[in-house]
Structures are given as C-alpha cells and as structure tokens.
Amino acid sequence: xxxxSEVGIYIFTICLLVTVLTYALVKYLWNQPLQNGPGYxxxxxxxxxxxxxxxxxxxxxxxxTLAVFYLVWAVALGxxxxxxxxxxxxxxxxxFAILLVPAMLGFEAWARHKLGADPPVRxxxxxxxSRRLSDYISWPAEAxxxxxxxxxxxxxxxxxxxxxxxxxxxxxxxxxxxxxxxxMAMVRVSWPLPAERAEEHYRFQDAARRYWIRxxxxxxxxxxxxxxxxxxxxxxxxxxxxxxxxxxxxLASCFAVWGYGMIAMFRGQQQLKAMGGDLRPxxxxxxxxGRSSCFGRGRAFQIWFAxxxxxxxxxxxxxxxxxxx
Amino acid sequence: xxxxxxxxxxxxxxQQITDGIKDLIARGExxxxxxxxxxxxxxxxxxxxxxxxxxxxxxLQDEGFVTVRHxxxxxxxxxxxxxxxxxxxxKPLHTALTELVLRxxxxxxxxxAVREQLAQLQQKGATx
Numbered sequence: 113x114x115x116x117s118e119v120g121i122y123i124f125t126i127c128l129l130v131t132v133l134t135y136a137l138v139k140y141l142w143n144q145p146l147q148n149g150p151g152y153x154x155x156x157x158x159x160x161x162x163x164x165x166x167x168x169x170x171x172x173x174x175x176x177t178l179a180v181f182y183l184v185w186a187v188a189l190g191x192x193x194x195x196x197x198x199x200x201x202x203x204x205x206x207x208f209a210i211l212l213v214p215a216m217l218g219f220e221a222w223a224r225h226k227l228g229a230d231p232p233v234r235x236x237x238x239x240x241x242s243r244r245l246s247d248y249i250s251w252p253a254e255a256x257x258x259x260x261x262x263x264x265x266x267x268x269x270x271x272x273x274x275x276x277x278x279x280x281x282x283x284x285x286x287x288x289x290x291x292x293x294x295x296m297a298m299v300r301v302s303w304p305l306p307a308e309r310a311e312e313h314y315r316f317q318d319a320a321r322r323y324w325i326r327x328x329x330x331x332x333x334x335x336x337x338x339x340x341x342x343x344x345x346x347x348x349x350x351x352x353x354x355x356x357x358x359x360x361x362x363l364a365s366c367f368a369v370w371g372y373g374m375i376a377m378f379r380g381q382q383q384l385k386a387m388g389g390d391l392r393p394x395x396x397x398x399x400x401x402g403r404s405s406c407f408g409r410g411r412a413f414q415i416w417f418a419x420x421x422x423x424x425x426x427x428x429x430x431x432x433x434x435x436x437x
Numbered sequence: 438x439x440x441x442x443x444x445x446x447x448x449x450x451x452q453q454i455t456d457g458i459k460d461l462i463a464r465g466e467x468x469x470x471x472x473x474x475x476x477x478x479x480x481x482x483x484x485x486x487x488x489x490x491x492x493x494x495x496x497l498q499d500e501g502f503v504t505v506r507h508x509x510x511x512x513x514x515x516x517x518x519x520x521x522x523x524x525x526x527x528k529p530l531h532t533a534l535t536e537l538v539l540r541x542x543x544x545x546x547x548x549x550a551v552r553e554q555l556a557q558l559q560q561k562g563a564t565x
Contacts, residue, residue: 237439240467242474242510302482307441314439343438399484400444402473 121363122198126189128367129205137182140381147176147385148393154220156228157391170223177219203428210424232400237310248299248325254292257337261285264337264344271348281340283427288336290420291328292425297413298325303394316388325379328371338369348419377429438466442483450485454493462502462513463558472509489562 145154153170185208191201224230245379261322268281298321305313342362349358440457444448461467474482480492494511497503503511524538 190562232444234445235441235443236483237441238457238479240438240440240458240461240474243478286541300478300481302478303438304482307439310439310441401450401483401485 119198119301124201125201126192130189133182133185133208136151137177141178142175145171150398152393153227154223155395156224157231157392157396159225161360163393169209170227177215181208181215190236203337204318207428210421210428211411214421228396230396231397232303233306235307236400237305237307237314239305239314241314245299245301246336248279248322249292251294257288257292260337260341261288264340267344271351272361276347279431281343281426283424284336284340286423286427287420288340290423291333294413294416294420295329297327297416298328301413304412306392306397307390311317312391313394316384316391317394320394323384327373327377330369330376335366335369338365342366348409377385449489450483450494451489451496454490455496456480458493459502460498465514469513471513473508473513475510 146152148155148328151160152158153162154174158167187205187206188207192198192204264281266284268278270277272278303317305317342365345366346359348361438461440454440461448456458467458473464496466553467473473479473494475496476487480487481491485490485500493502494505497511498505501514505511506516534544534547537550
C-alpha cells in the first residue's frame with residue numbers, strides 16, 4: 113500500500129466539497145428566506161403580499177448574493193485546476209466557509225434592519241429552568257480537546273525545526289480552543305418567549321441552542337483538533353518513515369469527523385424544521401421591555417464571535433500580506 | 438415552568454417577577470430545594486436590566502422565600518418563610534378586601550370569590 117498522494121487528497125477534497133455544497137445550495141440555501149412560510153423573509157415577519165411586490169427584489173438580492181459567492185468559488189476552483197496549484201485547496205475550501213457565513217449573517221442583519229418591524233411579543237413568558245453550562249457542554253470532552261491540542265504542540269515543538277510553518281497549527285489551535293468560550297456564550301443566547309405556546313417555543317429554542325453548540329463543536333473544534341493532531345503525529349513520525357497506513361488513518365480520521373459533522377448538520381436542520389415548522393420564528397419579535405439585541409444573540413456571543421472570527425481572518429490574511437509586501 | 442409578564446401591567450417588572458414566583462410556590466409548582474435561574478439568565482431572557490431581576494430576587498430572599506447560596510444560585514426555601522406577626526400577614530388581605538368592598542361587592546360575593554381563588558390555588562398545587 114502506498115501513502116496517499118497530496119494531489120490525490122486535494123482532488124478528493126474538491127470532489128467532496130463540490131458535491132456537498134451543491135446539495136446544500138439546492139436543498140437548503142436557495143429557498144432559505146421562505147423556510148418559515150410566505151409570511152416571513154429569513155425569519156423576519158413581512159406583510160401579506162410581500163412576495164408579489166418588494167419581496168421579489170429581496171429574493172433577487174438574496175439569490176444574487178448567493179450566486180456571486182458560488183460563482184467566485186467556482187472561478188477560484190477553475191483557476192486551481194487550470195494552474196494545478198492544488199496546494200491552494202485548503203484556502204479555497206476554508207475561505208468559502210469563512211466568508212459565506214458572515215456574509216449571510218450580514219445579509220440577514222441588513223434585511224432585518226430594513227424590513228423588520230419586530231413587534232414586541234405580548235405577554236412574554238419567562239422560563240424558570242436554569243441553563244447550566246454543564247447541561248450543554250461536556251467538560252471531560254473539552255478537557256480532552258485541550259489535552260490533544262497540548263500534546264500536538266508538544267510534538268511540534270520537539271520536531272518542528274527552523275523551517276516549520278507555525279501559522280497553520282496556530283490557526284487550528286486558535287479555532288479549536290477559541291470555540292470553548294464561544295460555546296459558553298451560545299448557552300446564554302436566548303430570545304423572549306411568547307406566553308402563547310411558551311413550552312413549544314422554549315423546547316425549540318433549546319433544541320436550536322444544542323444544535324448550534326454541537327455542529328460548531330464538530331466543525332470548528334473537533335475537526336481542527338483532529339487535523340492538528342494528525343499533522344503533528346505525521347510530522348513527528350516522518351523521520352522514522354512511518355507505514356503508509358498511518359497517513360491513511362490520519363486522513364480517514366479527518367474526513368470521518370467532517371462527514372459526521374455534515375450528517376449532524378443536515379439531520380439537525382430537519383429536526384429543527386419538524387419541531388418549529390408551525391411556530392413563529394424566534395427572531396421575528398422582541399421583548400416588550402425595551403432592551404433586546406438583534407437576532408436575540410447575547411452581547412457576550414457577539415463579542416466572542418468578533419474576537420474569534422477576527423483572529424482566524426488575521427491568521428489567514430497575515431501570510432498573504434507578508435508575501436505581498 | 439413559566440411566569441407570564443405583561444408590559445402593560447401597572448406593577449413594576451421586579452414586582453411581577455416576585456409575585457409570579459410566590460404564586461408558583463403557593464401552588465406547589467416551585468418546591469423547596471428547586472433552583473431558580475441566575476439573575477443574568479433571567480435578565481437576558483427578558484431583555485431587562487440585571488438590577489431589575491436582582492431586586493426581585495433580593496425581595497424574595499428578604500421575605501424568606503429563597504436562599505441565595507454562593508455558587509448554587511437562588512434556591513427555593515420551605516413554604517414557611519420567616520415568622521411574621523398576624524397583623525402584618527393580614528395586611529395585603531385587608532387591602533384586597535377593602536378594594537372589593539369599595540367596588541360594591543357584597544360580603545357573600547367576596548367570600549365566594551375568596552373560596553374560589555383558594556380552591557384554584559389548592560387544586561393546582563395538588564395536581565403537582
């Protein structure tokens with residue numbers, strides 16, 4: 113058995129991502145604004161007949177934003193294939209995810225600013241159940257993630273050498289460990305509960321909270337931990353010329369975590385749709401008592417996201433700037 | 438378990454929270470040893486200032502309905518809070534009865550209303 117070739121891995125990754133992201137576009141993203149029915153646009157309450165008038169422009173704007181992203185993504189892929197710069201694949205794949213999520217959140221915030229009357233929910237219900245961090249976050253699992261990152265760094269520091277690219281493990285560690293405070297912030301995120309069907313709204317919000325913590329944990333914590341650990345192990349073992357099986361194993365581990373994340377994401381979306389299909393979407397109202405943040409996301413979450421995401425962007429942009437100047 | 442709060446209620450928000458929690462304790466829905474959510478969580482969920490919730494919890498603590506334990510949050514105390522003298526205990530009842538008399542209800546109607554409210558309270562408590 114020969115070791116997996118680098119180009120082979122990149123081509124496999126490209127094929128996998130093209131398939132999955134095309135499926136996501138067709139199945140979920142394209143009609144995302146209508147997920148709560150014709151009375152809403154991206155979860156924002158809109159007047160009757162909206163889609164016969166201004167709604168058409170909004171839908172066109174939404175589709176155009178998505179199309180531009182996918183087009184840029186396709187053009188970048190074409191450039192990689194034509195120039196055979198396969199080493200650009202991680203930047204192509206990561207760049208898409210890193211730019212699409214904030215762009216879509218930005219579009220939603222803009223739409224909410226322009227369209228959202230966000231009438232206050234009257235009367236409002238208050239759940240008297242404590243949300244403890246340990247109900248949502250497994251501390252032994254978090255400790256394991258920290259230990260694996262620490263072990264990876266121990267291996268890298270012992271075998272790194274002068275010409276080692278430290279930026280990649282640094283980015284992966286920042287992404288993985290930075291998500292732990294992010295999960296804690298997600299536990300605090302909530303929307304005001306309407307008194308009518310309060311129990312159902314509460315259960316839906318709780319399921320959504322658990323979904324986001326789980327999915328982000330798989331993709332941004334465990335995937336990055338496994339990639340970091342695999343890379344560190346292979347790097348540490350390389351002077352001993354390890355059997356190709358180890359490289360295959362490392363590769364399979366990374367794809368297994370990623371695949372598990374995709375399954376969790378698609379299944380979670382379906383479950384949430386089944387749970388909250390006939391409920392008013394949480395972001396379509398505000399608290400009657402004045403102070404209410406956009407999207408219902410807490411301030412702690414917003415601060416954490418700005419720091420965490422800003423850090424990842426800085427790690428990506430820094431080498432590009434360094435190479436240019 | 439939920440409390441319902443109205444923005445057009447004449448009572449301040451902290452008072453609505455205090456009264457709502459007392460009501461749940463009286464019905465037996467909130468039992469001794471149960472933990473209330475943290476001040477931060479309640480303030481975040483309702484979109485109100487932390488102090489508003491802190492005042493409500495402090496009032497409940499002062500009246501002996503909750504015990505604030507460091508690290509464990511506010512825990513419901515037994516249903517027999519601090520002993521108070523009879524005159525103090527009956528003061529709210531006297532105020533409510535005065536209101537009903539002034540609104541023109543007869544003695545029989547008032548007794549009937551009190552019986553009905555009490556039965557509702559005990560029924561809800563018994564079903565838990």
